[in-house]
Each structure stands twice: as C-alpha cells, then as structure tokens.
Amino acid sequence: MPAAVADALAASAPPPVTVNILTGFLGSGKTSLLKRLLARPELRDSAVLINEFGEVGIDHFLVEEIDEDVVLLKSGCICCTIRGDLKEALLDLDRRRAAGRVPAFGRLILETTGLADPAPIVATLVADPALRHHFRIGNIVTVVDAVNGERNLDAHPESVRQAAAADRLILSKIDLADAWTVDLVERRLAALNPTADRVRLDESRTPDVSLFLDDIHDAEARRGEVARWLASELGEDHHRHGHPDVNRHGGVRAFLLTAEKPLDWARFGLWLSMLLNRHGTEVLRLKGLLWIRGVDTPVVVQGVQHLIHKPVHLGAWPDGIPATRIVVIAQGLDPATVQRSFTAFTDPQARAGRPGETLERHVGG
C-alpha cells in the first residue's frame, strides 16, 4: 500500500479505545464501585466487560443500566484460562461498535474476577497487534476491602499482585471497619505500592470519575502523576509515624533506583531486558523517569511484571532537576543488589566487565 494511502487510512481510523482494568480481590466491591461510576455522565461513553469466575455470572445483572454494552466473560479467569476469549470479546465489541450495532464508546472498563492477576491481561492488550491497534491501556484501578484487606494481602498472592499493579488504589467498606483497621490497611497499601493514588470509599461516598479519567497515559495528566511518584512516599512520611519498614510487605518491597548521570539508552535497555528476563515475575511494578544521554527532557518508563510499556517523553523535568529515578515494587529481590547491578550497567565507569556476568553476579541467576 502506498505510504500516502496508509497515512490517510491511519488518520481516518477512530482513536483507540482506552481500557481501564478494574480489579480487586473477591467481594472487595468492584461491581458496586462500577455501578456508581457508570451513573456519572462523564463515563456515559463507556462499555463494560465483566469476567466472572464460575459458570453462572450475575454481575452483569447488577450493572443493568448499560445492558447491551455489557459483555460477560465467564467460566474461567481471563488472566489465565481464557485470554483468547478476551481478545475475541474485545475485537467483537469493536466490530459491533464500528458497525453501529452498539452505541459508540470511547472507553472500556474491564472488571476482572477477584482472583485475577492484572499483569497478563495488560500483556495481552499491549502485545497483541490487532488489539493494540484498537485499544490502549488506561489506569488500572484496584479495590481493596478495608475489612478483609489485611487478611487477603497476607493469604492471597493475587491480592498483592492486584495492589502492586494499580495506578489507583480504592479502599472500600471503610464504613464497616474501625479507624485503626482502615489505617493499618492503608499503610500496608502505601508500603506495597507507594506511587499509586489511594482513595477511601464507603457506600455513601460518590466516587470521583477521575479514578478512570485522569489517565496516567495522557500527556497532560502524566506530568503531575510523575511529580507525585517522585514526591516519593518511599519512606519519609511513614517513618515519621514510626512504622518499622514501610516499604516492605512480606517479601514484597518498594524501592528507588537512582542515577545522577545520563544513561546510555541501549545499555539501560539491555539491563532492563536482562532483569526482566531473569526476574520478570518478581518485579511486580516498575515506573520512573530516565535521564538519557543526548535527550534534554525526561523519558517515562512503566512496566507491569514482564511487560514494559512504550516509553514516553515528558516536556520538562517535574522538579527541574535531571536525574534518573525508578520506583520498583518487587517480590524477593534485594534492593541493594538491584541498585548495584543498575549502577554497574548504566554507569560504565563504575564497573568494567561483560554485561551478562555483571548482571548475573549482581542480580542473581
């Protein structure tokens, strides 16, 4: 196809639909939140895809307002057993939209089962060429129940993965828990995912639609978001309250990697691919700003487990100071070892040696 024709087709193609993943452990309050949010005019152009675990789904009856746009994926969990079905359901919905058989929608809210790990869902959406053409990932919103949250985080690794992957953490049922319990769960969440926005909700509060709309992938919103990550809650706030190690949750830790000199893009890419190759399952979340040699403005890098999103450029340094700062949430990785390997790789003067050897020595095989 001639380039001019391809360009014209691309220009006339509808913009990709933003997909928000709404996740959270069983019974945490996902459907209740969704139902209230969908009543808001700002989310009127949203379609909903609900994945329920088990043969008989009922959640779609609970969000009856948006009837024909609700698609139910049942009998399995999209993160493990029915990822192919997810792709088909999304493409089918998109075909129906293009044919005018469902009202036009610009956003799709995907409610997972309570046992889902969001990372493979994100990976499917980003890695599949057909899906990538029609859809883009928006905020991942995770609901954590204030009453059972602590217990779920302790007992269910899915719950930890859901919280770690979140851009927004919603603490639900605060009307049912005492203040001490709510504080405790919130501190655990802050330790687990210090950069996610946290919001407290009960049944009487109207949720803020910006949970979905202020999308960290949108250029204007991104700068503020990154500034927030860097106003790092990695420690200070909570140390003042005397909590022993706020960035630790069992084997899960949040830590900051830093570099004060510009990085070589290729070396950084190599380091990151090797880290994820070896430890992709342990790295639950990664996000940060990179100072790349030859580039004046910051590059934002974001990842969920094995998956790294396409890097994006910011117009300016949020605090005016060029430096690389990456927040990592990882399970079973020693922060000091990861920082050493990062420095050895990204600062060639810091250490000589073959990259493979260096990573193996520092990050562990």
Ligand SMILES: Nc1nc2c(ncn2[C@@H]2O[C@H](COP(=O)(O)OP(=O)(O)OP(=O)(O)O)[C@@H](O)[C@H]2O)c(=O)[nH]1
């Ligand atoms: N009191 C109170 N109850 C809530 C709140 N949020 C949810 N609930 C109740 O908790 C129960 C479970 O809520 P759902 O919204 O169905 O939870 P879910 O996460 O969609 O559940 P699954 O799809 O089974 O994983 C329902 O009875 C809700 O009414 C809240 O903030 N306060």
